[in-house]
Amino acid sequence: MASAAAVQRGVEPRGAQIGPALRSAGLSVLILAVLCAVWEAYKWLGERTEIRWPFPVNERTMPHVHDMVGQLFEPSRRNGPLLIDVLLDAAAFTAREAAVGFVLGASVGFLIAVALSQSRLLQRGFLPYIVASQTVPILAIAPMVVVWVNPKLPESLAGWGAVAVISAYLTFFPVTINTLRGLQSADPRAVELMRSYAASRWEILWKLRVPASFPFLFSALKISAPAAVVGAIIGELPSSIQDGLAGAILNFNQYYVSSPPSLWATNIVAAALGIAFFAVVAIAEKLLVRRAPENVA
Amino acid sequence: MNATSVAVAIRQLSKRFERGNVQALETIDLDVRPGEFVSLIGPSGCGKSTLLRIIGDLIQPTEGSVLVNGKPARQARIDRDYGIVFQDAVLYDWRTVARNISLPLELAGVDRRRRDARVREMLELVELTGFEKHHPWQLSGGMQQRVSIARALSFSPALLLMDEPFGALDEMTRERLNNELLQIWQETGSTVVFVTHSIAESVFLSTRVVVMSARPGRIAGIVEIDLPQPRGPETRESPRFAEHITEVRRLLRKGHADEAIEGDTEVPLYVAEEGL
Numbered sequence: 331m332a333s334a335a336a337v338q339r340g341v342e343p344r345g346a347q348i349g350p351a352l353r354s355a356g357l358s359v360l361i362l363a364v365l366c367a368v369w370e371a372y373k374w375l376g377e378r379t380e381i382r383w384p385f386p387v388n389e390r391t392m393p394h395v396h397d398m399v400g401q402l403f404e405p406s407r408r409n410g411p412l413l414i415d416v417l418l419d420a421a422a423f424t425a426r427e428a429a430v431g432f433v434l435g436a437s438v439g440f441l442i443a444v445a446l447s448q449s450r451l452l453q454r455g456f457l458p459y460i461v462a463s464q465t466v467p468i469l470a471i472a473p474m475v476v477v478w479v480n481p482k483l484p485e486s487l488a489g490w491g492a493v494a495v496i497s498a499y500l501t502f503f504p505v506t507i508n509t510l511r512g513l514q515s516a517d518p519r520a521v522e523l524m525r526s527y528a529a530s531r532w533e534i535l536w537k538l539r540v541p542a543s544f545p546f547l548f549s550a551l552k553i554s555a556p557a558a559v560v561g562a563i564i565g566e567l568p569s570s571i572q573d574g575l576a577g578a579i580l581n582f583n584q585y586y587v588s589s590p591p592s593l594w595a596t597n598i599v600a601a602a603l604g605i606a607f608f609a610v611v612a613i614a615e616k617l618l619v620r621r622a623p624e625n626v627a
Numbered sequence: 628m629n630a631t632s633v634a635v636a637i638r639q640l641s642k643r644f645e646r647g648n649v650q651a652l653e654t655i656d657l658d659v660r661p662g663e664f665v666s667l668i669g670p671s672g673c674g675k676s677t678l679l680r681i682i683g684d685l686i687q688p689t690e691g692s693v694l695v696n697g698k699p700a701r702q703a704r705i706d707r708d709y710g711i712v713f714q715d716a717v718l719y720d721w722r723t724v725a726r727n728i729s730l731p732l733e734l735a736g737v738d739r740r741r742r743d744a745r746v747r748e749m750l751e752l753v754e755l756t757g758f759e760k761h762h763p764w765q766l767s768g769g770m771q772q773r774v775s776i777a778r779a780l781s782f783s784p785a786l787l788l789m790d791e792p793f794g795a796l797d798e799m800t801r802e803r804l805n806n807e808l809l810q811i812w813q814e815t816g817s818t819v820v821f822v823t824h825s826i827a828e829s830v831f832l833s834t835r836v837v838v839m840s841a842r843p844g845r846i847a848g849i850v851e852i853d854l855p856q857p858r859g860p861e862t863r864e865s866p867r868f869a870e871h872i873t874e875v876r877r878l879l880r881k882g883h884a885d886e887a888i889e890g891d892t893e894v895p896l897y898v899a900e901e902g903l
Contacts, residue, residue: 519717522685526711527731527782528704537730541721620762621720 366395393591398598401591413592417578417599424562424574425603427490431497431565432558432607436551438498439505446506447513447539464503468561472496472568480569489571496565501554508550512543548615555611556604563600575600633694634786634818635659635682640691642677642844650843651677655691657837657846661785664812664819666829666836668875669882674844675822676790682820683711683788696785707735709786710779714794716771718763724774725750725759731782749777752811769800776808780815787812789821793828802860805831809858826879830854830871831863838875840882847882850874 369392376387385391402414410416442460446453479492487494516539524534566576575596582593635658642652651674659665667675680686682693684700695703703709710731718727728749729742737745750756753773763771772792779787792808793801805828812819823829829836833852840847852871854862862868 517717519713519715520719522680522683523711523713523717524734525685526683526704526709527734528707529734533734537734538719541719544721619721621764 369395390587390590393594397591398594401589401595402598406592413595414599417575417596420573420575420578421599421603423490424559424566424576424600425606427493427565427574428497428558428562428603428607430491430494431562432501432555434494435498435501435558436505436554439502439550439554440509440547442502442506443509443513443543444535444540446510447535453510460503460506463499468496468500468564469568471499472565475499475565476569489569490574493562493565493569493571493574497558497561500561501558504550504553504557505547508546509543512546513539515546516542544619545621548611548619551611552608552615555607559600559604559607575603632661632697633658634661634663634696635820636694636697637678637682638692638694640678640681640688640693642674642681642686643689652681652688653843653845655844655846659818659820661818662816664809664821664832664834666821666823666833667839668823668826668829668836669839669844669847669879670841671824672844673839673841673882675839677844678839679788679790679820679822683709703786707731707782708784709788710782710784711788712772712775712779712790712792714791716763716768716775718771718774718778720763722762723759724755724761724763724766727763727774728778728781731778735782737782745781749781752780752814753777753807769796769804772796772804773807776811780811780817783815783817785817787817787819789819791822791824794823794825801825801828806859808832813857826872826875827863830868830875831858836871836875838878838882840879845882848878850878 373387373392373394375381376392381387402412402417404413405411406413406416442456446456475496476492479495480488483491513535520538520542521534524538529537563574563576563579566574567580571577578596579593579600582589582596586593637655637657640652640655641650643650655678667678669675677686681688682695682700684693684704693700696708698706698708718724719730722730725743725746728746732742732745746759747756750759753776755770755773755777758766758770763774766774776792793804796804808819809832819832821829821832830850830852831854836850836852838847838850839845850871854865854867854871
């Protein structure tokens with residue numbers, strides 16, 4: 331009888347999802363191409379009609395896309411290594427800070443959410459300060475974090491360890507807020523069921539509330555992952571770290587007038603790093619979160 | 628009757644919700660004998676679901692007492708004496724069918740080998756063998772509710788509490804699941820307390836139907852259903868079935884009439900009489 335009953339949605343093998351994934355990747359490439367074309371078209375038009383709004387269009391304000399990309403494969407300085415090699419080294423350095431910061435921030439953010447979910451009073455007391463923590467400009471607290479954290483770090487973490495902490499500071503907030511909501515999203519009847527099985531508070535938390543919070547958690551991680559990269563870049567500035575992307579950005583900022591495409595090329599690499607962080611989270615979500623298709627955020 | 632020899636003993640039970648100042652239940656006395664199938668029926672707001680939740684120690688009565696298997700309701704809950712099924716299946720999306728069914732066993736500390744064996748038995752009982760690896764959202768509403776019943780029965784509770792379990796299903800699925808539930812009840816020998824607002828469903832399933840009136844919730848009368856077991860589709864066509872339905876309906880109407888006499892201006896709508 332069961333086999334005759336309607337199975338509304340069959341089990342799709344994992345492989346069946348590759349088709350749509352390829353298609354959406356293709357679409358992304360297409361959109362990128364269209365954006366580049368719009369950029370070039372505006373530049374072409376602007377240079378010929380002398381558009382002065384919102385800014386005068388010329389080689390300095392809007393370099394050619396092919397110049398930005400081409401710059402990556404030019405020597406970074408006379409007889410020096412290629413710009414792309416320099417930037418990839420810088421990106422790898424920043425990625426390490428951001429990755430450590432992301433894991434640290436996400437873990438701390440998650441634990442804060444779990445702690446706050448245990449008591450309404452705790453939530454009311456602490457949430458305002460957690461919100462306030464994000465209204466302080468990161469540039470204002472970064473020097474203090476460097477001063478506090480650096481002396482305590484072992485040799486291997488010296489310098490960049492403080493940057494990871496700054497990155498974590500930007501990461502934890504969305505995770506706390508969203509996870510807290512997710513922990514409270516469990517169906518009240520599911521909680522009643524757990525009570526009817528004589529489940530302890532702890533079991534209700536780990537077997538019901540935490541899994542119920544996963545879609546919320548992953549929405550937050552998707553916001554936090556690129557934010558961790560931004561946090562790392564900003565954190566490098568007051569730490570006087572030259573080896574990361576912040577160093578490259580500062581450097582090419584100074585030479586913008588003579589070589590605009592270099593800074594643009596650096597931005598492309600920084601953006602790619604943020605996208606890569608996002609992608610890792612998105613893939614992890616696909617693998618770990620099993621939900622009805624209509625409930626996937 | 629001696630309180631320890633009954634499955635559920637309810638004495639002088641009242642429930643008042645402070646919020647809204649609602650008297651949900653007033654001086655309820657009811658005994659459910661082991662192995663009985665008792666339905667609670669009444670209009671919306673008569674407190675039948677509240678009564679079920681009080682039996683399950685999910686909410687507390689304002690006055691009076693509930694003993695389940697001779698123990699206070701709280702102790703019975705901690706001893707896992709009852710399984711509960713809601714109107715919605717309330718399955719965990721992130722668990723497969725098999726792992727949904729085994730959840731109560733996991734919490735009871737049953738080892739994996741015995742859990743797996745029990746899940747197989749339960750799937751067979753609710754006729755879902757072969758669906759263990761599916762996730763809940765891949766099943767129809769009726770199948771989801773069968774998983775929910777299997778989960779409630781997985782740890783062999785002596786008492787099954789059901790709160791309009793088939794209320795969200797279409798009529799045909801509901802009748803089929805009614806038949807299956809009766810079979811399961813006879814196979815397991817458990818006691819069932821079943822909340823419904825379908826007269827036909829209550830008469831078909833029960834050994835006794837407890838008719839309740841609304842505001843405040845009281846027992847308007849109890850109908851002994853003497854239809855022979857095992858029951859099947861032909862039961863619904865018997866003259867005795869129709870007589871019982873009339874009896875239950877009269878009691879429901881009487882409950883409403885009492886209420887009107889007491890000066891309640893708002894006369895509630897009649898209970899749904901679907902399937903007649």
